[in-house]
Amino acid sequence: MSVEQIIFVLTSLLILGSAFMVVTTRKLVQAALWLVSALFGVTILYAMLQANFLAVVQVVVYIGAIAVLFIFAVMLTRKELRDQGSQTRSNWWIAASLGVLVLAGLVSLIIGQPAFNRTAEVIPAGVDTLRNLGTALVSPDAYVLPFEVASVLLLAALVGAVFIASRKGEEK
């Protein structure tokens, strides 16, 4: 095994172990912290795939914002947290077998496809993927429309979240 493969295997063990702890651990604060660990592993994968911008965005948006938001929400609903008692539904084995089935199906699909055994070629010299991404996001013949729609979506989510979580509606 080459060095890259060893790093990949270690990173995937980190991701999968953390993800398993996220879905099984009892205490929700710990689950949120394990989520941070899993997201950090995904950041390493982005760096290995030479998607530098996405690696930074993963740290800033996912770990910096979303995970902190989760921890806030867990703290705000603390009374009902019920750390003792079961955190999983009684029919969790149906969920487990469904997950294993989906995984088996996907893996057999991936292994049966010889095109997926390829390794990546080197990015040609003179191609700046970061610059390409930046121009693609704002140029009219590329992706400016999805980009603007995403910004409208974020604004709507911002206003909606403030409205839903505010106390005003309850006083009526």
Place this chain on the structure above:
Amino acid sequence: MSIPLSWYLILAAALFCIGLFGVLSRKNAIAILLGIELMLNGVNINLVAFWRYLDPVRIAGQVFAVIVFAVAAAEVAVGLALIISVYRRSNTVVADEIDLMKW
């Protein structure tokens, strides 16, 4: 880059399935959202891996991943706001007990 593409795809599939298990098996609504985050990350790994292995010059895969980031942020913000609002009114975050709109 001596790693075959299929390694990334299998890792993403495993992450997706762990998230699926979490979504289906947890009682707490916040824990269900945590599972959804894991699933979205599995999808994002797929998108970026396909971008790098199949078409690194054009940038479609990364743009798609950026949009998924934005949608995930919006989804978490609205979802957690809903959960907190429900918690204030009915004092529960257990998904089974939130049956106000059940016919």
